[in-house]
Amino acid sequence: MPELPEVETIRAQLQPLLQGSLIVSAWSFGTPKFEQAEHAAGYRVIDLRRRGKYLLVGLADATVSPSTVASTDEVTRDLDRELVIHLGMTGKLSIDSRPGGSSPSKISAAFASRTRPPHRRAEWLLDDGRVLEFTDIRRFGRIAIVEPGGYFELPTLHALGPEPFSDEFTPELLRNAIRSSNQGAKALLMSQRVVAGLGNIYVDEALWLAGVHPKATNITRQRAVELRDAIREVLESGIRNGGTTLRDYRDASGATGSNQHQLNCYGQAGLPCVRCGTQMKKSVIGGRSTTHCPLCQRRR
DNA sequence: CGATTTCCCTGGCCGC
DNA sequence: TGCGGCCAGGGAAATC
Structure with a gap:
């Protein structure tokens, strides 16, 4: 993927x-x-x-x-x-x-x-x-x-949103998008309209890192900053590690990436959260399997 | 119009 | 061993 x-x-x-x-x-x-x-x-x-x-x-x-x-x-x-x-x-x-x-x-x-x-x-x-x-x-x-x-x-x-590493991608943009929609944070980020390039893996990782519930429809200014930073961080990690190979992904030379070893959330349902030990929960959002930590990512 | 659901595809995997 | 059923999922289309 x-x-x-x-x-x-x-x-x-x-x-x-x-x-x-x-x-x-x-x-x-x-x-x-x-x-x-x-x-x-x-x-x-x-x-x-x-x-x-x-x-x-x-x-x-x-x-x-x-x-x-x-x-x-x-x-x-x-x-x-x-x-x-x-x-x-x-x-x-x-x-x-x-x-x-x-x-x-x-x-x-x-x-x-x-x-x-x-x-x-x-x-x-x-x-x-x-x-x-x-x-x-x-x-x-x-x-x-x-x-x-x-x-x-x-x-x-x-209708693609701004590049995640661009100055255009601000916490305010993120916060306004989440607050002005009923869709929930994950569905919005998956839409590509708010920010470009996130898919199921990196969205789950970013929401977990920032402590945002996948269905959150509101977010504080501070947490919007954290989510913006988390999105950049998980994507940077992915690039640094040559991508995430779970099954199919290969780079142009046929090599696998290594970022799969850095995942803290995606695919971890049923396992203890690496941050707090709470059992990670699985759900379905927009037809996509979703994992989150019920303690670290509370709805507020 | 915005939100939600369905569909497209195939291989891997599970249970019987 | 064989086979039916299910799962994975980005984006476009259909539907609500």
Whole structure:
């Protein structure tokens, strides 16, 4: 279940490997959620950015000189398209570096006749013969080609809240959102509208760390500061540890993360709270399994 | 309009 | 060993 730290880990790995590469050909599984991958053919990769759990691959027309690419910073400019990739539950990105042939035509022919594993959903052939591969067992992922910044086709990305590490993400924003909704803290944080990038694991961890009940609809100013800080802390931990691998998650090199060893709340139902010893309780919120400590996370 | 529920998918796991 | 049933869950659509 790739959340912000997992996507950021993958982004950081792929950025130096993909920046400047020309996508000469593309293949997709052919279903609506993946078929737009094919529209990336003929574009050059300018940069890799991330918004929440979305990976944004900046593309420019193939006529753009690769030498101009190296000088681009993270500011979005001179992009002709964006390739949007969401990993869903089981999405993985990898690069096959095997030589695809000795000439461009042989490379293309090899790509066209390539055998693909059962869960491959998209592939992009690069001009040096490498192949960027997208594999997604459960097909909860999503690939789209959009005009730069034109996210209306992807409602969650379109209405995405601020990045958790940005100055825009303030305790006041958090507090106002929680107080002005009946949804409860967890459901709100899961919606991506208040802050971007949290999923089931890191939400449970952040609420536990800050001592906020998952269904809280009110929160003091002080606790809003603590929750803001807790969100940043659990995400930083996730990034530092290369992501959380419970079952499926692998980074772009196929390696597991190690943040699963740092979890204090997610998956701990029935076990004693590591902070106070009270038995952790399981519930269901918005169809997602939820764990919290009834003592540390009281409703107020 | 906001909140809640359902659905999409597949593999792993459990009990019989 | 085989098999039915259940669980996991992000986001979009349907429904309340």
